[in-house]
Amino acid sequence: MIHFFGNKNSKVFAVQTTKELTTETIAKLTWLFADQPKINEASIDAFFVGPRAAMITPWSTNAVEITQNMGISDIIRIEEFTAVSEGFSDFDPMISEKFKSLHQDSFAIDIQPEAIIEIDDIAAYNNQEGLSLSEEEVEYLESVAKKIDRKLTDSEVFGFSQVNSEHCRHKIFNGTFVIDGEEMPTSLFKLIKETSKQNPNDIVSAYKDNVAFIKGPKVEQFAPKTADKPDFYQTQDFDSVISLKAETHNFPTTVEPFNGAATGSGGEIRDRLAGGKGSLPLAGTAVYMTSYSRLEEKRPWEQKFEAGDWLYQTPMDILIKASNGASDFGNKFGQPLITGSVLTFEHKENAASSEAEARRLGFDKVIMQAGGIGYGKAEQALKDTPKDGDEIVILGGENYRIGMGGAAVSSADTGEFASGIELNAVQRSNP
Template identity: 75%
Template structure:
């Protein structure tokens, strides 16, 4: 069941529970929602914007965890909905507009499609915008013949995602043939060769999704023993520093706040999981966009005509992405302490 808290003329919290809320838990929730009263109604009329039923927001995950720490049991999901007019604009990438809120707010009435066999891989590539190259399409056609069956939609789509901006191993580890001659090493092996020849202070590289280098000798203030209550003491140890760079170009272009936030989260995740684990202490962020055109007194930005942006403007990206990366880092105790910004445009022939 879903319970509503708040002011229907401004915003409301929708709380999904497994069972009725006790009087004690009701008081806790009202306190949590800044004294927002519980609305004694199963449904609310009017127009609201809020998250889609199919997308549990990170905000909801945090909110539910807070209720668990408050010993409120049975909370499944909490989302916030804002009152709006029927014609009010909203972010269609993240939100949905609802004509009223009711008990089916979080129901997902979707039936899974059956397996689809692909007759024409090239046509399917164009239809779904998979960006497969001609060589990749030829490879899949040959694979289909070798398997003596048609490939499915999930197989073709999955193959198209292998070569993402994060992971180009199928190219980096591939065999390079230049002018008819097969090269003795792959591109990835060439990249690894640098650290192999000049390891310097490298402790670990290419073993995890993070690298480790020798750090300075540091002083630690910690319990004398870790398996029982004990006195604190200071001791010297040889530190190891984890280094990780995470790109999130396309997600941040489409939805800057969450794109940059999950990029920061991926970097934290990989360092926590590297080796025997490391502690996230500080992060950096680098933002590169087209000209922001924030200030008219920048003559170099007027050399090109501002284009119509498909997703977000450069200013949207710079502001929202900065907020998103900082927000996620702060929640995990890793502040962004430095970074850089580069805005750049270039014309090559008649292409900008």
């Protein structure tokens, strides 16, 4: 059931619970919402803007945890809704929607699983869903369908497009390079790995996990003797490893800077937590490269030619929102963003030639890199090999359609697909 607190003409807090509220709980929640009283109505007929039913906000996660610390149980979700006029449209449709009323089904999601679709025309499905499959890949999938003597399903084609995307497979980095007709002896990826191959020094793990480890100092740990029950604290020395990680989020940050950069920082935190058998994040950094911001007039080099016709966000929007997003996620999670850098660049190639021959270059598709350091125990730096009989535990909440196509869409030119496909491919931030 959902209970409402606040003022239905301004702001309403919707509290979803598993049972009726006691008088004591109502008094606590009234205090928590800054003396906003309980609205004794099961539904409110007015226009409101608030979070989508399917997406629990970070604010709700924090609010529910606060109520638990106050001794209130049985609360599932708390969200804020702002009263608006019928014609109001100034809100972010990626994370919010406009409601005609608030009622007992405001958080209900009545979506039935869609039927499996057999794909008749893989090339057409590729264009429709923005899967970034090349002609060769389409031909390969068609040959697979012929070989197994049945049509491929939508989930099979969609899944192939993600795992075989440039984002996941690094096909360009791993590809064969032919320069001036001569095949190069090594790929870009092998060149990148060559440094650690020639100088392994204190490297413990590199290019085989989602994070790299180098040898760290001997550390004195002050912690409970056992982790599974209350126990006395003790000091104990252990050999440590230092974790290093970088995560690029170019496409998501270009399209939706706050959530894109936040999930970039979130991604590198996630990868370091999962490094080896587990490690801890300490501090983060973020790097942004955009076209010229044109923030100030006294920068003649920025005024040499017209600003681009930006599809989603201006460089200035990106620099502000992306910085906010990356630091917001890190700070809420408990890993502060302590440093970073910005580079803006545009250039006109063949500027002395005719306008038709001149070519404008710049970071129109933003370069966003989230990085960080952390530490772990040397004995936990390397993963074990799974064995028969091992149990698998899957962690995490509900999965949304958002972010699911990100690997394929980020491998294409921004603007190549319909905005709905591109916006759908950006994950939403919830530290």
